[in-house]
Amino acid sequence: MSASYQESVVTLRSKIDEIRTITNSEWIDSLEDRKRKELEFHDRDRDRQNDIQEGSDTYEKFYGNRKYYVATASSRQYTADWIAKHAKGKVFLDYACGNGANAIAAAKAGAELALGLDISPVSVANATQDAAEAGVAETTEFFQADCENTKLPDESVDTIICSGMLHHLDLSFAFPEMRRILKPGGRILAVEALDYNPAIKLYRMMTPDMRTEWEKAHILSLADVRFAKRFFDLGEVRYWHILGIAAAKAGPLAPLLHKADDILVRVPGVQLMAWIFTFELKKPEAN
Numbered sequence: 001m002s003a004s005y006q007e008s009v010v011t012l013r014s015k016i017d018e019i020r021t022i023t024n025s026e027w028i029d030s031l032e033d034r035k036r037k038e039l040e041f042h043d044r045d046r047d048r049q050n051d052i053q054e055g056s057d058t059y060e061k062f063y064g065n066r067k068y069y070v071a072t073a074s075s076r077q078y079t080a081d082w083i084a085k086h087a088k089g090k091v092f093l094d095y096a097c098g099n100g101a102n103a104i105a106a107a108k109a110g111a112e113l114a115l116g117l118d119i120s121p122v123s124v125a126n127a128t129q130d131a132a133e134a135g136v137a138e139t140t141e142f143f144q145a146d147c148e149n150t151k152l153p154d155e156s157v158d159t160i161i162c163s164g165m166l167h168h169l170d171l172s173f174a175f176p177e178m179r180r181i182l183k184p185g186g187r188i189l190a191v192e193a194l195d196y197n198p199a200i201k202l203y204r205m206m207t208p209d210m211r212t213e214w215e216k217a218h219i220l221s222l223a224d225v226r227f228a229k230r231f232f233d234l235g236e237v238r239y240w241h242i243l244g245i246a247a248a249k250a251g252p253l254a255p256l257l258h259k260a261d262d263i264l265v266r267v268p269g270v271q272l273m274a275w276i277f278t279f280e281l282k283k284p285e286a287n
Contacts, residue, residue, distance in 0.1 A: 009091060009113050012156050016115070016141050019151050024121075027144065034214050035119060035146065038168055041212045042120035046099060074258070075191065075240040075276050080105060082189050083161065087111040090158035095178070096147050096165035100127025100140070106159075107136035115157070117145040148173035155183045162190040167218045171227060179231045184286040188232065190279050194239070195219035196272040222272075225279055235280030239271040 028036065044050070079102070083092075087106035094103035097116030100123075107114040114136070116127050127142040145151060147169055160178055178188060195201065204216060225234065242264045243257040265271050 005112075008156065012091065012113065012153060013141060015151070015153055015156075016143050019145060020143055031119075031146065034212075037212055038214065039119045042098075042118070043122040046120060046122045046126055048126060071241050071244045071246070071258075072276065074244075074261075075278065078238070078240075078278065079161070079163065079189065079191055084109045086159045086187055086189075087114070091115065091156065093117070093157045093160045093181075095160050095162045096168065097127055097142065098123050098163075098165075100130055100142055102161050102163055103127065103140055103142070104131050104134050104136055106161075107131070107139045108134070111139060114140045116140070116142040117147065117150060118142075119144065119146060148177055150177060150181060152181045154180055157181050158183055158186050160186070160188045162188060162192070164191060164193070166190055166192055166224070167215050167220055168212070169218075171224060175228055175231045179283060182283045184283055186283045187235075188281040190220075190228075190281065192220045192277060192279075194272070194274050194277045195221045197242075197275065200245070200275055220277075228279075228281055232281035232283055235282055237277065237279040239265040239274035239277045241265075241275040242270070242273050245275045 028039075031039065083102060083105050086092075088110035089112050090106075092103065092106035092111040092114045094100060094106070094114070094116040097103055097118045098120075100116040103114040103116035104127075116124070118124055118127070121144050124142045124144050127140075128137075131137050131140040131142065147165075160182060162178075166174065182188070193200075204211065204219070208216070225237065228234065240261075242261050244254075244261040246257060265274055
């Protein structure tokens with residue numbers, strides 16, 4: 001690790017300390033209404049003191065979709081492998097980090113510094129606690145910030161992961177902001193829901209309390225990937241979970257559904273019925 005790189009990490013940590021000095025009232029006042037609603041929604045969603053019991057009507061109303069995430073093992077493994085490959089020795093940013101699982105994974109994979117920022121202070125507190133319990137507090141920094149205006153220095157981050165969060169943002173601000181803070185040659189992995197499957201779209205319409213109004217209207221499509229190409233070079237695009245989404249209720253048929261997905265997600269047109277897709281972005285090298 002070069003002395004200049006280490007110095008840049010020290011400077012970055014100092015800037016994060018400065019961001020943390022923003023008072024709560026200043027922070028709230030700086031947010032437009034849609035962002036305040038996102039903050040409130042995710043504070044409720046991540047509150048570990050919430051005593052809503054799994055299986056209750058209230059739980060199903062707000063969190064019933066969680067049972068389907070048992071189907072996502074293959075995309076989660078792909079994401080974990082990508083983090084392990086691209087985190088070591090890097091400044092890694094978990095963008096809208098939630099409870100910080102990806103930043104913690106990056107720290108365990110040898111990131112020089114793993115960052116996590118989120119609009120929700122409850123999420124930041126959870127992530128900080130989890131990092132300490134995982135033994136990676138020294139190489140992680142979690143802080144409250146606006147993804148569309150992070151206040152991080154220009155070209156201060158090597159690698160970014162966006163996991164299930166771009167649909168909460170205005171991409172006309174988010175993509176330029178990520179380009180600004182990413183170093184030349186830096187990489188991004190986006191892991192997002194895809195907005196084509198009519199059955200999944202119907203489920204979203206029937207479960208409005210599980211999402212914010214903004215989120216419902218901004219599930220990603222390939223049009224958003226084309227928009228991203230204005231700011232980044234596009235890498236690999238992959239599709240995940242067509243039939244496998246039903247694995248939560250398929251019992252012994254679940255392995256068969258996952259095997260069918262291995263084929264279906266490679267078929268042009270059919271692959272657009274996937275629940276989740278991933279795409280890589282890269283900031284061009286400096287001339």
